[in-house]
Structures are given as structure tokens and as C-alpha cells.
Amino acid sequence: MYGLPYMRVTEHQFRQINNILRRITRITLGVPSYAASTFVEGTAIFNTLTDRLIMHQEAQSHRLTTSKQGRALLELMGYNTANLPVIPLTAPPWDAIPFIKVKPIPKHMNSEEDAARRAERTRIQQPTDSVSSCRRQLYRWQSSHCKHRFFWQRSR
Structure with missing residues (x-):
């Protein structure tokens, strides 16, 4: 699950992982295995696999765009970082002591x-x-x- 955003998976493999996640969600909620997926997902207690992947991608892009090192990595991968806002200079932590x-x-x-x-x-x-x-x-x-x-x- 943690490595999924970094792997290339086929549509069949993605459906299998999604089915396993739905089965685990049903067990966790205590609903029968024959409960409709729309009702299980309608509880909105657990995020779907697609939602988890989108949140992971947004978190990684935010993390990389907020530091000089992250922006250098994005440039190496071919992303344009020229239109991003300037990173503010912060005082080193030992100045606050x-x-x-x-x-x-x-x-x-x-x-x-x-x-x-x-x-x-x-x-x-x-x-x-x-x-x-x-x-x-x-x-x-x-x-x-x-x-x-x-x-x-x-x-x-």
C-alpha cells in the first residue's frame, strides 16, 4: 500500500488492490461481506484507494515545492519550478535559544x-x-x- 504510488500497476492489479481494501473496510466496520460497495463507501469513514493516492501525490508535491532541495529534485525530473513562490528565509533554530x-x-x-x-x-x-x-x-x-x-x- 505504501509503495503503490511509486509503482506502475495495471488496471487489473489496481482493481485487485481496491477489492482487498474494500474487504478490509467491511471487516473493520463489521458489515457483512455481501454489503453493497456504494453503501460501504458512503459511510465516508475510510478513504477509497483513489482518494488515498491523490492525497499522497498532493502531499509529496507540496513537500517538494516548499524546500530548495525538493525544487532541485523536481527540476531534475523535468518539472518547471520557475513560477513557484519564493521560499522565505528562516532563522536557524539556535537563534531562538x-x-x-x-x-x-x-x-x-x-x-x-x-x-x-x-x-x-x-x-x-x-x-x-x-x-x-x-x-x-x-x-x-x-x-x-x-x-x-x-x-x-x-x-x-
């Missing part, structure tokens, strides 16, 4: 003994509006997948 910078929690931050360190840390964590207060600092560390990483950090 917000950047969250999590700094490690420093040791020795007792609220009574290390009040000066806590105050300095609070001051550093406050966002600044000035872009000029940024300076580039280079950080390097070893990792399993990346040897060097660079990022911007606000200066104090």
Missing part, C-alpha cells in the same frame, strides 16, 4: 565574615547599560569536544 550565562558559585561567601566579597559580587552581577564598559577577555579550558572558547565579559 536564549543565551544564559551561569557563573559558578564562589566559595567562602558567609554573610557575616565575607560581607565585602558578597557586596563586590552583587555589584559585579548588576547589569550595566554601557557597551563601552565591556572588554574582551580570553578564556581557555580543555574539554572533550572543544579546546578553545572565547566570550565577552563585562569589566568591573
